Amino acid sequence: MTLQRVYLVAGELSGDILGAGLMRALKARHPGVEFQGIGGPRMIAEGMQSRFPLETLSVMGLVEVIKHLPELVGVRRTLRREALAWQPDIMVGIDAPDFTLGLEKQLRREGIKTAHYVSPSVWAWRQGRVKGIAQSVDGMLTLLPFEADFYREHQVPVAFVGHPLADELPLENDRLAARQALKLEPDAPVLAMLPGSRGNEVRFLGHTFLAAAELLCQRHATLSVVIPAATAQRHAEIQALLVDYPALASRVHLLDGQAREAMVASDAVLLASGTAALEAMLCHRAMLVAYKMAPATHWLAKRLVKTRWVSLPNLIAQQSLVPELIQEAATPDAIADQLDALLVDHDARTALEARFAAMHEGLQRDASRRAAEAVTAIAAGQPLEQHHGE
Template sequence: MAGLRLGMVAGEASGDLLAASVLDGLSARTDALDARGIGGPQMRHGGFDAWWTTDALSVNGYIEVLREYPRLKRMRDSLRERLLEWRPDVFVGVDAPDFNLDLELALRERGLRTVHFIGPSIWAWRAGRIERIRRAVDHVLLIFPFEEEIYRKAGIPATYVGHPLADRIPEGVDTEGARRALGLFPGGGPVVALMPGSRGGEVERLGPDFLRTAAWLHLRRPDIRFLLPAASDRLFERLREMATALKLPATLPLTLVSGRSHEVIAAADTVLVASGTATLEVALMRKPMVIAYRLAWLSYRIMRRMALLPWIGLPNILSREFIVPEFVQAAVRPEALGQALLAQLDDDAGREAIARRFADLHGQLRRDCASRAAERILEIGGG
């Protein structure tokens, strides 16, 4: 194709990563890709013109969104007008459905073609959103195989393209190599990764209890080593402040890392992780995990009323059973999390069984997502 003008919005770090893979696929198929909108460092590295950064959309929870709504609405209105003036061939909203669907609807009503990448999880909650999706988008790109039938029955054009993380993450993980790269001496005790989230709100709600869990485990198993990756420089400083304020044991073998989350996961024997895309990254790297989830009280009450599934973690949702344990709200306590992690560390057969299940999941999701998504976007944008 001679060229493509692409509008795109990606929210938070995971959306930035997913969108960047699609931009790579489009760049390989067009002579000139001009992509603009809201994006993060991964997208900008590929030449994306970010009018705003993904950090501006990183808000988690219903009450938190309401608090930020005036700012978000001003940004969305300004973005809409810029896109309507620029007139891209196609607009692609990456996840962030509460922001993107309204934007997509406004653009589509003014004659622009719209695609939503990562279908809103109507299978988990907010099933009433389906009519809004039907009006807002020309096509939905799906990352999970079971979603295609749901959208087909709803009469919404959709294509399963696989998950870009499944293409990006290799089948084999070099655990010892990752440990050496992170400065952990080989032959030491087991390694537990602590991943309290990539957003500030998540880290504030989960970070203290994740660190207290490390302290709880250290008292019982002094040989365990801990890795804590921070998604940004700002969160690195915040986590360091948090660890200092908690007055953790001076002997606690805790390594705080800036970025490098994949290396941290690869180095771990098991992972304590906030519910979200990171749980899928852990699963694709064949690692057992304990999932934690905590929202502001009112946000959680609203979400719980709308929930349609008994699971919150993506590996469990995709497997349709509790492959790994989940702890939600008040159940997120250091002793409970610590006991679940110890149970995994002390069960070699159990960890191997989890790894096999996650290997099967990897195979289902690996579909060359970037190529499939790019082909559909070019078809729609060129039509």
């Protein structure tokens, strides 16, 4: 089957990266294929006609979504109407499950094939959601092997495609070259700090991260702190926060993007939980994951989440490789103490970098190509068994 029209809806920057890779692979397989829906700058560069800005769907937390619900309902109604008028061969929701799965369910009822790229964390909490997912999608595309196992157990068609970031990032990287590119001292310690790509994350984590950095700079006289801002808006927000930390003025390098370069250049990484933790793992860097959210959201999450870990490196390894500090535990002092331990223990860092390199190799599967094959199979009504990740 040759695909002519694919409707894609991505919800945040990580989804934009995945969507752009999928689009490239689909174009290679189906020359002339057209794309509509919601995408970010990378997907737009690949030919997406995006109906709304990517940030429309980037709402963090259970409580925060409620505030934006009327707008989100209106956006979904518009997308449903336009997708039905356009009649794509398949609709693919990329992450943002609270939004995209509902749209997938509506379109599937109208006879449009649907797929979902990036599994929601049903294995961690609210496992009953898998019944709704089964009604919403003709196939699930997972990035990680333990996710695909869960769907097979629940008889949901699934393809483990691997993670595109694992394909994109090299198995060997050059810390010194990255430091030279960022104009950092070659022999001084470097901390990369990533407080999140969403506005709410910077609001909840920004001051805590900067206060921790200030403490670390007191302990390490030559430490440089590199902060890659995910967007121009995050850059402005972090710049505003830095006014309260004059002691960091000579130590902080605030970048526009360049997260990967910052991680590779670093000795250790401080970051919010999420895709950034996987990226740090794929850059083979020691890290500390810290996260804060609205108190009401955290109260709910504590009662719903059943997994032992929140960071992807720990979940993939199924052991505590990366320290995690969540909510009240994520204090500047606790963060500084954990990072200090990472910075001074060279042997532990070297061992962890080797472990991450091995995990990286296991996730390299040419994911975008596999995802395009799975999307084509779903659109054609073919089974996904051959895409299970032999």
